[in-house]
Amino acid sequence: MTVNISLCMFLNTMKETLSDVTKDTKSSSRTNNAIKVKSVIPRKRQQLLKWYGWGYKDSMFKLTGETTVFTGKRYSIGEKNLPHFQKWAKDRFNIDTTKTPNIPQLPTCYPDSRLPDTVRQELETIAPISTEGVDRLIRAHGQTLKDISNLRANKFPRIPDAVIWPSDHEQVVQIVECASQYRIVIIPFGGGTSVSGAVTCPANERRPILTLDTSEMNSILWLDGEQLLARVQAGIVGQDLEREMRSRGFTVGHEPDSYEFSTLGGWVATRASGMKKNTYGNIEDLVVQTKVVTPRGVIEKSCRVPRMSCGPDWEHVVMGSEGCIGIVTEVTLKIRPVPPVIRYGSLVFPDWDSGFYFEREVAKQRLQPSSIRLMDNEQFRFGQALKTEASWGGVLLEGLKRVYITRIKGFDPTKLCVVTLLMEGTPQSVAERERILNRIAAAFGGVPAGAENGERGYTLTFVIAYLRVSLCLMLSRCNKNYGAK
Ligand SMILES: Cc1cc2nc3c(=O)[nH]c(=O)nc-3n(C[C@H](O)[C@H](O)[C@H](O)COP(=O)(O)OP(=O)(O)OC[C@H]3O[C@@H](n4cnc5c(N)ncnc54)[C@H](O)[C@@H]3O)c2cc1C
Numbered sequence: 144m145t146v147n148i149s150l151c152m153f154l155n156t157m158k159e160t161l162s163d164v165t166k167d168t169k170s171s172s173r174t175n176n177a178i179k180v181k182s183v184i185p186r187k188r189q190q191l192l193k194w195y196g197w198g199y200k201d202s203m204f205k206l207t208g209e210t211t212v213f214t215g216k217r218y219s220i221g222e223k224n225l226p227h228f229q230k231w232a233k234d235r236f237n238i239d240t241t242k243t244p245n246i247p248q249l250p251t252c253y254p255d256s257r258l259p260d261t262v263r264q265e266l267e268t269i270a271p272i273s274t275e276g277v278d279r280l281i282r283a284h285g286q287t288l289k290d291i292s293n294l295r296a297n298k299f300p301r302i303p304d305a306v307i308w309p310s311d312h313e314q315v316v317q318i319v320e321c322a323s324q325y326r327i328v329i330i331p332f333g334g335g336t337s338v339s340g341a342v343t344c345p346a347n348e349r350r351p352i353l354t355l356d357t358s359e360m361n362s363i364l365w366l367d368g369e370q371l372l373a374r375v376q377a378g379i380v381g382q383d384l385e386r387e388m389r390s391r392g393f394t395v396g397h398e399p400d401s402y403e404f405s406t407l408g409g410w411v412a413t414r415a416s417g418m419k420k421n422t423y424g425n426i427e428d429l430v431v432q433t434k435v436v437t438p439r440g441v442i443e444k445s446c447r448v449p450r451m452s453c454g455p456d457w458e459h460v461v462m463g464s465e466g467c468i469g470i471v472t473e474v475t476l477k478i479r480p481v482p483p484v485i486r487y488g489s490l491v492f493p494d495w496d497s498g499f500y501f502e503r504e505v506a507k508q509r510l511q512p513s514s515i516r517l518m519d520n521e522q523f524r525f526g527q528a529l530k531t532e533a534s535w536g537g538v539l540l541e542g543l544k545r546v547y548i549t550r551i552k553g554f555d556p557t558k559l560c561v562v563t564l565l566m567e568g569t570p571q572s573v574a575e576r577e578r579i580l581n582r583i584a585a586a587f588g589g590v591p592a593g594a595e596n597g598e599r600g601y602t603l604t605f606v607i608a609y610l611r612v613s614l615c616l617m618l619s620r621c622n623k624n625y626g627a628k
Pocket of ligand 1: 285286330331332333334335336337338341342357377378398399400401404405406407408409410411412413414415416417418464465466467469470471472608
């Protein structure tokens with residue numbers, strides 16, 4: 144890992160002022176025993192996840208003849224017929240549904256690993272390592288359009304030479320020392336959901352590249368229900384973290400759209416933002432302390448306080464650093480009790496402007512609920528295309544019809560837009576918030592469209608990411624040579 148000169152000087156100064164000593168505070172509701180989390184994502188990611196695009200292997204839009212089904216049972220629309228989807232896909236993308244999509248086959252040949260055997264053997268004594276082509280390929284990229292296009296065309300100019308899976312901080316220290324000694328480049332890899340290009344191997348990098356996969360560093364080291372803090376290893380996946388917290392009555396509340404697959408370390412390294420940031424804040428508001436392994440030593444703030452007035456805040460240097468400064472191994476995070484009431488809501492507005500000015504007024508009055516999202520008409524129509532035959536889709540249609548006839552007659556379906564809401568709190572605070580939001584909405588021509596539409600809009604966020612891979616399969620006839628190299 145290379146660090147530029149001014150950064151080195153900064154790191155050295157920080158090392159003098161920050162030490163790796165953290166005083167533990169005693170607390171009755173503290174779990175000192177590490178909670179080893181069983182991750183949903185296996186080490187061989189390709190066993191569960193698509194290697195050629197987003198998400199679980201068993202989950203995708205499957206268009207056959209006149210019918211469309213979203214396969215698998217993981218999402219609310221799973222295994223249900225989507226009768227309106229094909230028309231939408233044909234109108235928007237000119238999809239020919241008579242063609243059978245080709246599921247890409249894994250490439251059969253991969254570039255040789257440039258990691259010298261002697262170094263591989265040395266690294267093997269520290270943690271499991273693989274030089275298998277497929278392990279390297281699926282960690283050679285994030286999820287940008289360019290990444291997926293390169294993947295589909297098998298055109299990556301460079302892929303990592305090996306992948307290593309440390310399980311704790313000490314192993315990372317040893318790996319970084321070894322890599323520094325042999326001039327090996329390390330790219331940290333969490334969930335691989337990057338959209339900045341930062342996990343993609345630089346084409347002109349001549350040194351061996353080692354991908355450090357953090358997924359086996361996924362324990363909750365301790366949890367303190369009194370101080371409302373938890374110390375967590377950085378490779379934990381969002382859905383694992385939230386599931387474990389909730390089973391103990393707590394929540395972190397950080398939910399980027401990618402949180403099923405992205406990791407705590409990835410959130411820190413990319414300064415991630417979550418859907419419920421109005422209540423919980425973005426990652427920078429949740430992080431109290433990070434532990435970072437750099438080629439020049441380990442850096443960690445010496446006291447566990449949310450903020451200090453003297454000196455620059457080290458955590459703000461780490462956040463957004465995209466793995467360039469070092470590897471985040473552990474994070475102390477703020478947690479909260481799970482709120483007693485979680486309620487969804489939705490509002491329909493005649494057009495984008497009225498929805499926009501409604502949201503601006505809500506922001507002015509500082510009344511944002513945990514999540515508030517304005518979906519434009521395109522997204523609204525996509526939501527309509529995802530209506531299932533006999534589920535909440537029907538409810539939406541009926542709800543909207545009723546609203547049309549009684550209250551919003553005259554709304555143009557090609558212009559209207561929807562605001563989805565997620566409110567959290569006590570029964571009283573949620574009811575009061577909902578009442579005020581409805582009142583403000585009315586002033587901008589909006590009308591309530593029900594909790595089910597709100598929940599649907601919120602959860603469909605996770606399904607939208609599957610659209611690209613399914614439509615690409617339908618659109619491409621070019622992938623018949625896929626994997627030929
Ligand atoms: C469908 C989709 C939805 C998304 N939604 C959101 C969203 O709502 N909000 C948002 O902010 N972003 C979003 N993103 C972007 C992405 O999910 C985030 O940037 C996320 O934080 C990346 O986490 P990751 O674990 O997948 O990291 P990776 O993709 O594995 O890595 C991202 C960067 O962080 C570095 N890194 C990873 N782990 C560590 C570590 N332990 N120490 C040091 N560096 C590390 C990597 O080297 C790389 O530079 C979305 C992306 C997709 C594809």
